[in-house]
Amino acid sequence: MKKELAQSIHEALERQNLAGILDRWNYPATRAKAYEGIDFEAIRNRIAEIKGSAADHLEELAEKFKKSAEARGAKVFRANSPEAVKDYITNLCKEKDVKKIVKSKSMASEEIHLNKHLAKHGIQADETDLGEWIIQLAHQTPSHMVMPALHLTKEEVADLFSKETHQQQSTDIQQLVKVARKELRGKYFDADMGMSGANIAIAETGTLVICTNEGNARLVTTLPKIHVALVGLEKLVANYADAEPIITALPKSATSQLITSYVSFITGPSPNTDGSLKELHIVLMDNKRTAMAKDPQFKEALQCIRCASCLNVCPVYRLVTGHVFGHIYTGGIGTILTAWFNEMETTGDIQGLCIGCGKCKEICPGKIDIPALILELRRRVASKEGLPFIYKTALSVINNRKLFQAMLRAAFIAQKPFVKEGFIRHLPMFLSNLSEYRSLPTIAPVPFRDVFKKIKQPQSKTKASFFAGCAIEFVNPGIGAAIVKVLNKAGIEVVFPEDQSCCGIPHWGSGSFDMAAAAAAHNIKPLLADDVEYVVVGCATCATALKKEWPHLLKDQNMDSLVPGAKKVAAKTVMFSELVNKLIEEKKLTPKDGLKLQTLTYHDSCHAKRHVGIDKEPRAALAAAGYELKEMFECDTCCGMGGSYTVKQPEISMQMLKRKLKNIEDTGAEYVSAECPGCLIQLGGGLDKSGSKIKAKHPAELMEDKFK
Amino acid sequence: MFDKFKAAAEAAGNTEVQRFGAKAEALIFIEGLLKKEEIKDTPGCYAVWADSPFLKGIDTKELAAKVPGLKFEVTRELAKNAKIGITQMEWGLANMGTLAQDSTAVEQRLASALSWIHVALLSTDKIVADLPALMTKMHPSTSNYIALITGPSKTADIERVLAIGVHGPEQLVIVCVDESGGMN
Numbered sequence: 004m005k006k007e008l009a010q011s012i013h014e015a016l017e018r019q020n021l022a023g024i025l026d027r028w029n030y031p032a033t034r035a036k037a038y039e040g041i042d043f044e045a046i047r048n049r050i051a052e053i054k055g056s057a058a059d060h061l062e063e064l065a066e067k068f069k070k071s072a073e074a075r076g077a078k079v080f081r082a083n084s085p086e087a088v089k090d091y092i093t094n095l096c097k098e099k100d101v102k103k104i105v106k107s108k109s110m111a112s113e114e115i116h117l118n119k120h121l122a123k124h125g126i127q128a129d130e131t132d133l134g135e136w137i138i139q140l141a142h143q144t145p146s147h148m149v150m151p152a153l154h155l156t157k158e159e160v161a162d163l164f165s166k167e168t169h170q171q172q173s174t175d176i177q178q179l180v181k182v183a184r185k186e187l188r189g190k191y192f193d194a195d196m197g198m199s200g201a202n203i204a205i206a207e208t209g210t211l212v213i214c215t216n217e218g219n220a221r222l223v224t225t226l227p228k229i230h231v232a233l234v235g236l237e238k239l240v241a242n243y244a245d246a247e248p249i250i251t252a253l254p255k256s257a258t259s260q261l262i263t264s265y266v267s268f269i270t271g272p273s274p275n276t277d278g279s280l281k282e283l284h285i286v287l288m289d290n291k292r293t294a295m296a297k298d299p300q301f302k303e304a305l306q307c308i309r310c311a312s313c314l315n316v317c318p319v320y321r322l323v324t325g326h327v328f329g330h331i332y333t334g335g336i337g338t339i340l341t342a343w344f345n346e347m348e349t350t351g352d353i354q355g356l357c358i359g360c361g362k363c364k365e366i367c368p369g370k371i372d373i374p375a376l377i378l379e380l381r382r383r384v385a386s387k388e389g390l391p392f393i394y395k396t397a398l399s400v401i402n403n404r405k406l407f408q409a410m411l412r413a414a415f416i417a418q419k420p421f422v423k424e425g426f427i428r429h430l431p432m433f434l435s436n437l438s439e440y441r442s443l444p445t446i447a448p449v450p451f452r453d454v455f456k457k458i459k460q461p462q463s464k465t466k467a468s469f470f471a472g473c474a475i476e477f478v479n480p481g482i483g484a485a486i487v488k489v490l491n492k493a494g495i496e497v498v499f500p501e502d503q504s505c506c507g508i509p510h511w512g513s514g515s516f517d518m519a520a521a522a523a524a525h526n527i528k529p530l531l532a533d534d535v536e537y538v539v540v541g542c543a544t545c546a547t548a549l550k551k552e553w554p555h556l557l558k559d560q561n562m563d564s565l566v567p568g569a570k571k572v573a574a575k576t577v578m579f580s581e582l583v584n585k586l587i588e589e590k591k592l593t594p595k596d597g598l599k600l601q602t603l604t605y606h607d608s609c610h611a612k613r614h615v616g617i618d619k620e621p622r623a624a625l626a627a628a629g630y631e632l633k634e635m636f637e638c639d640t641c642c643g644m645g646g647s648y649t650v651k652q653p654e655i656s657m658q659m660l661k662r663k664l665k666n667i668e669d670t671g672a673e674y675v676s677a678e679c680p681g682c683l684i685q686l687g688g689g690l691d692k693s694g695s696k697i698k699a700k701h702p703a704e705l706m707e708d709k710f711k
Numbered sequence: 712m713f714d715k716f717k718a719a720a721e722a723a724g725n726t727e728v729q730r731f732g733a734k735a736e737a738l739i740f741i742e743g744l745l746k747k748e749e750i751k752d753t754p755g756c757y758a759v760w761a762d763s764p765f766l767k768g769i770d771t772k773e774l775a776a777k778v779p780g781l782k783f784e785v786t787r788e789l790a791k792n793a794k795i796g797i798t799q800m801e802w803g804l805a806n807m808g809t810l811a812q813d814s815t816a817v818e819q820r821l822a823s824a825l826s827w828i829h830v831a832l833l834s835t836d837k838i839v840a841d842l843p844a845l846m847t848k849m850h851p852s853t854s855n856y857i858a859l860i861t862g863p864s865k866t867a868d869i870e871r872v873l874a875i876g877v878h879g880p881e882q883l884v885i886v887c888v889d890e891s892g893g894m895n
């Protein structure tokens with residue numbers, strides 16, 4: 004990580020007003036209310052289909068739009084590069100003697116830094132969207148895609164307005180808004196040109212659809228005699244009817260409103276106040292969109308409708324804002340768009356900010372798998388530039404369990420100096436040199452493979468092979484022992500294939516797909532060696548690999564011959580709680596009588612809930628085993644562990660943990676449980692450090708002695 | 712349909728929906744509103760009334776003489792100095808309380824976008840269910856500027872605190888008239 008990034012993260016973390024504002028908003032609840040009575044999955048499938056198909060026919064739609072709009076009297080200019088856009092607009096301004104422009108929001112114009120360019124030519128462009136105007140006065144870039152000045156406090160806005168009006172302004176928000184109205188009113192009437200963006204461009208009719216709440220776009224497109232709309236090609240849809248689901252979803256996702264106050268459909272010029280016809284210029288900007296559309300993976304990013312809901316729910320964004328995470332286009336999707344629009348290289352650093360929790364993907368109305376695309380960016384950067392040597396070496400070590408074990412033994416014996424060495428810092432998942440909010444995990448004196456040998460197995464027709472994963476094997480073998488014991492109670496014989504190694508997710512997460520595939524390849528055979536009915540995992544991260552990713556990874560790396568085996572493993576893999584819940588339902592496990600009721604709060608690990616969809620099973624199984632559930636606030640928000648994230652982005656990780664710990668404490672429960680040893684290291688370490696009485700336990704540990 | 716429309720429209724904030732059986736009653740209400748808002752022939756206190764089917768059969772000269780400051784000619788300058796803007800909308804959407812209008816004529820936009828109070832006239836029988844229903848009634852192929860309006864002009868750009876009336880109207884008064892004759 005570059006120094007500047009670390010510094011800007013640090014600064015952003017010092018200033019938490021944006022996070023506070025998002026908290027007070029309570030976006031998830033208000034959004035859900037706006038979507039009441041609407042089938043979100045259905046509407047986002049429609050949007051994904053409409054925009055996905057538009058991306059497939061970008062060129063065709065652009066030409067069709069041009070034809071339709073020109074038939075209605077607009078001038079349409081297709082610009083490939085930012086330079087072409089700038090030249091067209093400056094020339095137009097010169098030709099028409101335009102000195103003053105009023106603008107309603109256009110992210111495309113920010114993408115190419117248009118205002119700066121116009122200023123160089125003596126043309127003054129004033130933003131009229133309140134947030135955009137504020138950041139223009141502050142000479143900043145947007146921190147949020149929908150509410151660009153969200154990072155500024157009312158006091159800071161009052162200062163900016165005082166400077167602009169040469170008058171001391173109060174910090175009352177209602178007053179400040181009136182100041183803006185007064186200041187900007189005159190500008191609309193004086194401007195020679197109005198400039199806007201568009202939310203949708205309809206090819207069939209040559210129509211621009213513009214949504215605003217403030218009503219500034221109505222004035223911008225009405226009062227000046229020339230209207231220039233700058234539209235990115237990704238705004239194109241084929242037909243009039245295609246606009247409907249977008250207009251329906253956008254305000255609900257963006258601001259939890261049913262609809263924006265104003266929606267304008269502009270098709271060709273309308274009359275001016277003096278009876279003349281408006282001059283309407285539409286600039287369709289490519290700037291890499293066509294290239295994106297041709298990329299099988301990144302095409303999906305063109306489905307974005309810029310609602311910013313992915314920012315509102317992102318645990319990283321809320322902490323560092325769009326000034327750190329993204330550039331112009333912010334957050335996870337911003338990282339992706341910036342990488343394309345501003346050349347891959349410039350975003351290498353910010354790609355590391357996504358922890359991959361999947362919160363954004365759940366609610367994206369464009370149905371974009373944002374974390375997967377960020378991972379793909381990482382993969383491309385990693386395969387182009389290669390990973391840092393030390394990191395690559397660390398990753399290869401964990402693919403070799405014998406070597407890994409030897410190293411960890413050494414670490415166990417000489418824990419402190421070894422940790423300090425630096426090398427071990429790069430071992431993903433459970434070692435880091437941070438201890439401000441979290442105690443360091445210790446390497447277990449006896450690894451799981453040796454613990455297992457001492458647990459006598461029953462002979463049974465039903466066999467399960469246990470995939471331990473690195474954390475259970477080396478840090479917390481007790482979890483593995485508990486899992487085995489519970490399964491034994493149900494009459495299942497557990498086998499532990501000694502030749503297993505890391506599941507490959509750490510490699511995958513760092514963009515090293517070849518090493519991840521190697522990890523998968525290494526494990527398949529041992530796991531299927533005995534005739535087992537189940538492959539049991541006690542770690543949600545490993546479950547993601549075994550249940551979901553291995554077949555894709557192997558296919559992606561052209562290891563097709565291993566795909567059937569991987570699919571077989573996937574079909575047999577169950578998470579521990581998933582299996583226990585099933586065994587309870589089948590009455591193969593019976594809770595003991597007269598269990599003393601204990602209280603528990605449950606943390607949904609990102610991998611369990613959003614990658615493999617396990618969240619009800621552990622709750623049901625734990626309830627059967629005598630635990631009363633006290634749900635915490637944001638139970639499915641990431642704890643900040645994120646594999647090696649805690650090592651790479653320690654400050655952000657610790658802030659996420661802090662919030663999580665508070666939510667856990669607030670329940671007053673005796674235990675917090677999560678079916679992910681990584682989360683448990685993070686949570687347990689945090690609770691320990693803060694002197695909490697609450698214990699972090701794996702469901703297996705909590706159920707170990709609860710069944711007959 | 713009307714009840715649903717009214718509830719949704721008023722939920723958008725700073726919006727009131729009135730319903731009258733006859734045009735004459737609606738006119739009395741509007742005159743009362745103009746009086747209450749102290750419309751007079753001084754810049755900043757005008758009311759502009761953009762061409763509306765509602766006005767068919769109404770002697771606008773007489774009305775203008777009765778209410779000084781009420782203008783039926785909507786120019787840039789008059790609209791800029793208007794406290795109230797009156798326009799007739801073509802459709803209402805019951806599910807969101809939205810109004811829709813073909814605003815190609817610039818007077819319609821000036822009157823509804825610049826004033827502090829927007830009075831929107833609507834024929835009660837022109838309320839349709841939702842956006843898909845509206846899209847079968849209005850089409851860009853026949854209207855250059857279709858405007859949908861829901862509630863007042865608002866922003867939450869400073870600290871996400873809601874503020875009303877940032878560039879456009881602070882208040883939306885929807886006047887529904889049942890009597891269809893003279894509204895179309």
Ligand code: SF4
Pocket residue numbers: 256306307308309310311312313314336363366367368369370371373
């Ligand atoms: S990526 Fe999805 S959630 Fe994020 S802004 Fe785009 S459409 Fe909205």
Ligand code: SF4
Pocket residue numbers: 313316317318319320334335336356357358359360361362363364373374
């Ligand atoms: S996956 Fe999580 S961390 Fe990454 S962008 Fe989405 S919400 Fe943010």
